[in-house]
Structures are given as structure tokens and as C-alpha cells.
Amino acid sequence: MNPEKKRALSIFKTLGKRYPSADCELDFTNPFELIVATVLSAQCTDKRVNLVTPPLFKKYPTPKKMASAKILDLEEMVRTTGFYHNKARNIQMLSQKLLTDFDGEVPSTLEELITLPGVGRKTANVVLGHAFGVPGITVDTHFGRLSRRFGWSDSEDPVKVERDVMELIPEKEWTNLSQRLIWHGRRICHARKPACGACPLISLCPSYGIGETDKIEAMKLVKPDSAFR
DNA sequence: ATCCCGAGGG
DNA sequence: CCCTCTGGAT
Numbered sequence: 620m621n622p623e624k625k626r627a628l629s630i631f632k633t634l635g636k637r638y639p640s641a642d643c644e645l646d647f648t649n650p651f652e653l654i655v656a657t658v659l660s661a662q663c664t665d666k667r668v669n670l671v672t673p674p675l676f677k678k679y680p681t682p683k684k685m686a687s688a689k690i691l692d693l694e695e696m697v698r699t700t701g702f703y704h705n706k707a708r709n710i711q712m713l714s715q716k717l718l719t720d721f722d723g724e725v726p727s728t729l730e731e732l733i734t735l736p737g738v739g740r741k742t743a744n745v746v747l748g749h750a751f752g753v754p755g756i757t758v759d760t761h762f763g764r765l766s767r768r769f770g771w772s773d774s775e776d777p778v779k780v781e782r783d784v785m786e787l788i789p790e791k792e793w794t795n796l797s798q799r800l801i802w803h804g805r806r807i808c809h810a811r812k813p814a815c816g817a818c819p820l821i822s823l824c825p826s827y828g829i830g831e832t833d834k835i836e837a838m839k840l841v842k843p844d845s846a847f848r
Numbered sequence: 849a850t851c852c853c854g855a856g857g858g
Numbered sequence: 859c860c861c862t863c864t865g866g867a868t
Binding site: 667698805 | 863
Binding site: 658660662663664701702705709736739740741742759760761764809810811 | 852853854855
């Protein structure tokens with residue numbers, strides 16, 4: 620086993636112990652709720668999404684109900700997740716498209732998923748992995764930052780990062796690894812103020828102590844009394 | 849006051 | 859490649 624692979628695997632094992640699946644953000648039981656929640660989660664904390672989704676799904680539990688919602692009501696209900704104008708329109712148009720093009724079901728291929736409004740590669744991969752059990756690596760910007768930091772890929776291109784990480788990790792682990800890394804990126808290893816005190820990866824992290832909070836090239840320095848020492 | 853960082857469109 | 863959309867966290 621080459622050293623790079625060994626390192627990636629030891630990081631995964633550390634994360635696996637620290638973050639059981641139940642603690643991760645994606646706790647939706649049906650594909651419709653999952654895809655809507657994932658659209659809403661774009662550039663938004665999972666805390667905000669988790670506040671907004673229970674009343675949303677109580678009122679609009681199916682594509683059919685959401686397709687005929689009042690757009691202003693959808694906007695109001697998802698407002699605090701940011702970009703609410705786009706998101707409300709997207710989840711409604713997405714619902715309508717599920718009805719017209721997919722018999723009211725969430726499709727299960729990448730090609731079909733990315734035709735839905737508000738669904739890009741990241742959202743599609745989340746749905747494939749968690750609603751349909753299709754093994755895959757989901758690269759969001761948190762994953763991208765961690766990949767950059769730990770040297771899993773020499774590329775910034777998410778598709779290339781996906782392929783490179785797939786070579787480091789057994790297929791069986793892809794979905795869980797993605798979920799745990801994204802969770803770790805959102806809750807611990809933010810770009811802004813990483814919670815290094817709560818991070819299980821300190822001993823492996825090439826950035827710890829340097830004050831580097833985002834791109835390695837950027838080498839942003841923070842004050843000594845903040846998260847980094 | 850600045851930055852977060854997914855999707856879509858130019 | 860570039861830019862915009864937004865509330866919230868810092």
C-alpha cells in the first residue's frame with residue numbers, strides 16, 4: 620500500500636469512529652424529501668435546513684402537493700436558507716418536472732437528476748448515494764478543501780477529484796466517506812473558523828498550526844488567539 | 849463589513 | 859472563465 624493511500628485510509632477510519640452515520644446531516648427517508656432538502660442545503664448550514672424542512676414537508680409532503688403550492692408561501696418557508704427566490708422556484712419546478720417527466724418519482728441516474736432545476740452534480744451524487752445506494756464520491760467545496768489539504772488529488776476539478784479519491788478508497792466506503800467528510804467540513808473544518816480543538820485529524824493535518832484556513836496557495840493567516848495556535 | 853460556496857447563466 | 863443570487867455567521 621502506498622503512503623498516500625495509507626494516510627487517506629487512516630483518516631477515514633478516524634472519521635468513521637468519530638462520526639456515526641446517524642449524526643450526519645442526511646436523515647431523510649424518502650427520495651423526494653432528500654432531494655428537496657439537498658437543494659435547500661446549497662451554501663447554507665445544515666442547521667438552517669433542519670429548521671425549515673419539518674414544516675415544509677408537513678405542508679408539502681409530495682411532488683404533487685409541492686407542485687401546486689403558492690410560490691410566495693414556498694419562498695417564505697425556505698427564506699432563511701438563503702437564495703430563497705431561486706430555491707423556492709427550483710423546488711417547485713423540480714416537483715412539476717418529477718410529475719411531468721418521471722411519473723412523480725425521483726429519477727435514479729446522474730443524467731436524469733441533473734436535468735432537474737436546482738440539481739447539479741453535488742446534489743445528484745448525494746441523492747444517488749443516499750436514496751438509491753449507488754456508490755459514489757460526492758465532492759462539495761468542503762470535500763474539495765479537505766482533498767486539497769490532504770493531497771488526495773492534484774486537481775481542482777471535482778470530477779477528477781472524484782476519480783482520484785475512488786482509487787484511494789474501496790467502493791463500499793465511497794458514500795459513507797463522502798457523507799462524513801462533508802459533515803466534517805461543515806461542522807468542524809470550515810473555511811472561516813475551523814474548530815481544530817474538536818478535530819480528530821489534528822495529528823494528520825498538514826495545515827494545523829500554520830494558520831492556513833483555505834486554499835494552500837492562499838496561506839491566509841489568522842490571529843494567534845483564534846482557532847489555530 | 850466580509851465571506852460563505854451550489855447552481856445556473858453569460 | 860466570469861458573475862449573480864441571499865440570510866446568516868463571524
